[in-house]
Amino acid sequence: MPHEPEPDDYLCEQVRRTLAHDDRVGELDVHVAIVAGKVFVTGSVATELRRDAISTIVGEMLPAHELHNDVSIPLMHDTGEIEHL
Amino acid sequence: MIRIAAIADVHVGEDSAGKLAPHYERLRDEADVLLVAGDLTRVGTVAEARTFVSELRDVGVPVVAVLGNHDYECGNDREVTAVLRDAGVQVLEGERTSVEIGGRRLGIAGTKGFGGGFVGACASDFGEPEMKLFIRHTQQLASRLQENLEALDTDVRVALLHYSPAEGTLHGERLEIWPFLGSYLLGEAVDHAGADLVIHGHAHGGTEKGHTAGGIPVRNVAQPVVKAPYRLFCFDGTQTEDESAGRPDAVVERA
Numbered sequence: 001m002p003h004e005p006e007p008d009d010y011l012c013e014q015v016r017r018t019l020a021h022d023d024r025v026g027e028l029d030v031h032v033a034i035v036a037g038k039v040f041v042t043g044s045v046a047t048e049l050r051r052d053a054i055s056t057i058v059g060e061m062l063p064a065h066e067l068h069n070d071v072s073i074p075l076m077h078d079t080g081e082i083e084h085l
Numbered sequence: 086m087i088r089i090a091a092i093a094d095v096h097v098g099e100d101s102a103g104k105l106a107p108h109y110e111r112l113r114d115e116a117d118v119l120l121v122a123g124d125l126t127r128v129g130t131v132a133e134a135r136t137f138v139s140e141l142r143d144v145g146v147p148v149v150a151v152l153g154n155h156d157y158e159c160g161n162d163r164e165v166t167a168v169l170r171d172a173g174v175q176v177l178e179g180e181r182t183s184v185e186i187g188g189r190r191l192g193i194a195g196t197k198g199f200g201g202g203f204v205g206a207c208a209s210d211f212g213e214p215e216m217k218l219f220i221r222h223t224q225q226l227a228s229r230l231q232e233n234l235e236a237l238d239t240d241v242r243v244a245l246l247h248y249s250p251a252e253g254t255l256h257g258e259r260l261e262i263w264p265f266l267g268s269y270l271l272g273e274a275v276d277h278a279g280a281d282l283v284i285h286g287h288a289h290g291g292t293e294k295g296h297t298a299g300g301i302p303v304r305n306v307a308q309p310v311v312k313a314p315y316r317l318f319c320f321d322g323t324q325t326e327d328e329s330a331g332r333p334d335a336v337v338e339r340a
Contacts, residue, residue: 026128029289046096
């Protein structure tokens with residue numbers, strides 16, 4: 001008999017796999033954790049659209065969980081000092 | 086001198102159009118060549134490759150790249166490579182090239198590389214065929230990397246990879262995934278052949294600076310790590326006659 005409800009660890013991996021293969025995201029550097037009934041998504045993606053899509057997809061997959069989308073988009077700072085080798 | 090700009094993991098999608106190009110406007114004033122260490126695209130579609138080359142339109146220096154795992158996701162790596170090459174990007178996989186910069190020559194040996202892990206905690210080509218295929222892929226790429234580095238008779242030699250050749254640039258990543266981020270076999274190949282610098286990406290949660298077991302500098306230029314359009318490296322040397330006459334023209338030739 002399958003375990004009911006699905007353990008949080010498996011839910012997290014199901015979400016992560018879905019995000020990696022969804023056409024709107026396609027990113028691997030995304031981490032999913034469920035803590036005290038809340039789902040926290042962290043990591044980084046390249047664009048705002050992909051970050052927004054994560055909210056949509058996770059919201060659809062885990063509608064009963066409060067979503068915290070803490071995914072960042074790499075900021076473009078200055079190139080920094082030239083490294084002389 | 087030879088000035089190198091390097092970046093990796095830009096993960097360009099069709100939703101990235103116009104986001105990178107403005108950051109490359111000054112590149113031609115700062116560098117003689119741009120190296121891209123894989124994951125140029127989000128999932129490796131032809132449309133994404135076209136978007137990537139469109140972002141490079143004003144770079145104004147030779148561009149040399151290797152593909153990363155994201156560029157293989159859709160199974161279109163040949164088509165992606167063709168789009169890049171049609172746009173003038175040198176794509177290396179088990180290959181080498183050289184760029185002449187004001188009378189000095191920069192040699193680049195490139196491969197995506199692959200995983201397997203690091204000394205004391207690495208996979209072996211033992212057991213199931215699937216495990217043998219996994220590690221033998223890394224062995225083959227590492228072997229070709231060594232051959233290409235050894236064949237480069239240039240003033241400066243750079244190994245351009247996607248996967249990491251050393252543990253030092255992986256600190257920050259979860260230890261459990263290190264075997265999927267790189268392999269000591271790549272570092273061993275670099276150390277046996279010799280090189281002046283290794284550039285890689287792939288480890289978004291890693292750190293920027295490390296070195297091979299033999300002491301060759303390794304730089305992780307994954308964009309989430311460097312948080313910049315590119316990093317700049319300079320190999321200082323005696324100024325040549327051409328350099329003293331003005332900014333050198335960079336000419337790419339396949340070795």
